[in-house]
Amino acid sequence: MKGVRKMDIDCYWDYARALVESRGPAWRYDETKPCGANFNNFFLARVYDTYHRRFRDYKRETGQIVELLGIAPSATVIDMGCGTGAFAIHAAEHYRKVYAVDVARAMLNRARRKARRAGLGNIEFRRGGFLTYEHPDDPVDAVVSVMALHHLPDFWKLVGLHRLASMLRPNGRLYLSDVVFSFDGARYEPCIRQFIQKMSLDMGPEGRAASETHVREEYSTCHWIMEGILKKAGFQIDDVNYTNEFLARSQAQGRTESEP
Ligand SMILES: C[S@@+](CC[C@H](N)C(=O)[O-])C[C@H]1O[C@@H](n2cnc3c(N)ncnc32)[C@H](O)[C@@H]1O
Structure with missing residues (x-):
């Protein structure tokens, strides 16, 4: 081609190759x-x-998670799917270091800005997800994930939880909260209508649209599948709290000292 130097073409191919390699194997679910x-939308x-604060109190939620985890202030914690930092920002007051990880740059940017405004220097923000995040430091004492795992289909939930288990120190803790369906499948229609109604009451018309999209397009699963996935990923479930047949808050422990 006229005017295009061989060096430019080589450069382009190097860039294209690096891009393909950075995305990992072609068969892996694209979590981005x-x-x-x-959530990539600015x-x-x-x-x-603004929407979530209509029905959530981030500080109180974090306090409850901190209490349930029961780990020392010297601990390090990964917040997977941190979003705008609902947990990470408040958790940073309780722990030595928080790794706030999310696939969506727009959400991470919000969280980063909030941390800066709060003068917090012990949160490391990382772009990545359940399937791609590579933890660069020592294994952490706990992993927390709130309302994020339902973005993966079930098989990939298993892969993601396996990967998180490998980032935990022996006897490390997992706190997982997500939309999980614990109603009887035969009653799915009235139960889903009830879920959507509750979200509309909590968040207004945006809540209705978000919950309809959630049921139609996202990957919330049944409670018995979720419990099986957690166990197969190597976690020992200590407690699960099911609320309104839609919300599951699980506490689990990773591999013990004696396990490989
Ligand atoms: C409903 S928001 C929850 C955010 C936050 N944890 C909270 O409690 O408000 C879901 C978040 O999960 C993130 N997410 C989606 N898929 C993900 C993945 N595969 N790995 C990590 N985060 C993911 C989204 O970008 C989004 O920020």
Whole structure:
């Protein structure tokens, strides 16, 4: 081609090769591709806290998780799918270091800005996800993930939880909270309508749209499948709290000292 130097073409191919390699094997689920809500969207990231604060109190939620985890202030914690930092920002007051990880740059940017404003220097923000995040430091004392795992289909939930288990020190703790269906499958229609109604009451019309999209396009699963996945990923479940047949809060422990 006229005017294009061989060096430029080589450079382009190097770039294209690096891009393909950085995405990993072609068969791996692409967790950067939004399913349902698009958290890469700058505007969604911007209004996220406004909507969620209508029915959530981040500080109180974090306090409850901190109490349940029962780990020392010297601990390190990964917040997987941290979003705008609902847990990470408040958790940073309790722990030595928090790794705040998310696939969506827009959400991470919001979280980063909140941490800066709060003068917090012990949160490391990393772009990555359940399937791609490579933990660079020593294994952590706990992993927390709130409302994020349902973005993966079930097989990939198993892969993601296996990967998280490998980032935990022996006897490390997992706290997982997500939308999980614990109603009887035969009653799915009235139960789903009830879920959507509750979200509309909590968040208004945006809550209705978000919950309809959630049920239609995201990958919330049944409670018995979720418990099986957790166990198969190597976690010992200590307690699961099911609320309104839609929310599951699980506490689990990773491999013990004696396990490989
Ligand atoms: C509903 S928000 C929850 C955010 C936050 N944990 C909270 O409690 O508000 C879901 C978050 O999961 C992130 N997410 C989606 N798929 C993910 C994946 N495969 N790995 C990590 N994070 C993911 C989204 O980008 C989004 O920030």
